[in-house]
Amino acid sequence: MQSRLPLSRIKTLLAACAMALSLQPVAHAADTPPAEVHLDYAYYSPVSLALKHLGYLEQALPQSKITWVLSQGSNRSLEYLNSGGVDFASSASLAAVLSRANGSPIKSVYVYSRAEWTALVVRKDSPYQSVADLKGKKIAATKGTDPYLFTLRSLQQAGLKKDDVELVHLQHPDGRTALEKGDVDAWAGLDPHMAASQVQAGSRLLYRNPGFNSYGVVSVTEKYAKEHPQTIDTVIKAYEQAREWSVKNPDQLASLLARESGLPLDVAKLQLSRTDLSSPQLTAKDVLASKAAAPILVSEELVRRGVNVDQVIDQLIDTQQSVAAQ
Secondary structure, eight states, X not given: OOOOOOHHHHHHHHHHHHHHHHHHHHHHXXXXXOSEEEEEEBTTBHXXXXXXXXXXXXXXXXXXXXXXXXXXXXXXXXXXXXHTSOSBEEEEHHHHHHHHHTTOOEEEEEEEEEEOOEEXXXXXXXXXXXXXXXXXXXXXXXXXXXXXXXXXXXXXXXXXXXXXXXXXXXXXXXHHHHHHHTSSSEEEEETTHHHHHHHHHOOEEEEOOGGGOOOEEEEXXXXXXXXXXXXXXXXXXXXXXXXXXXXXXXXXXXXXHHHHHTOOHHHHHHXXXXXXXXXXXXXXXXXXXXXXXXXHHHHTTOSOTTOOHHHHHHHHBOHHHHHHHO
């Protein structure tokens, strides 16, 4: 004769089954890619051009509609991210720090390049020989971008303050035009526009400092990170495919960059000669590098009063997401 389970035990088992069944739709939902995925692409991020061109993400997410949006600079990229125009945004890391410090709940999950993409640029016939010579002069810079922050750090190192010069807030292509027309005395350049001005107008790099260039990151909102972690992993893996292709095919990457940006091939090659694609993973070193640059954000009152920028950086840089996607 078979023994019967106690009623209390039966109730416990039934409750466990009901809980398991109730969790199934949640798990399934987490595995389902969103109907649409919006990404930006940018001429300052050659790997994004390769990713868009090669279709790796479309292959990895066949059930999702992939939409691409052109970003002209970090400020535009982060505006698109915070407004919902894109789900994945390409910006300079310090620009992402600035955005998070001023209230935008974003996380950086991938490094698309480590490039010397900015410098202070003057015309070929300019009399200026140092940053100190720019005191009282006009400098074109795109506020909220790496070239803008590069300019502030360069001025500080030269013993100047932001108020010692006149910063003219122009988007990167307009900054180049203003410099070459003589409307400003210097320009905080950004590749490929900076490389184009060197090649096509003979513009001179007045001040270079690779250590003042922050690296390029792909960022998402915290909400998206919580709701779509697997989609983020998929996007990072697709980026990795595009990065590996870019490293193995430098001539094809240069041709792609030239074609997409509408600039000559020698301009694209000059930009890529200053671009390092070998270290895509966010690490503790990146956290330290960002913290070393953070004081300029505070001293120039670019962040809200009382914000702990070091804490912001710890919250922004997600070293685990990129590890999980490898």
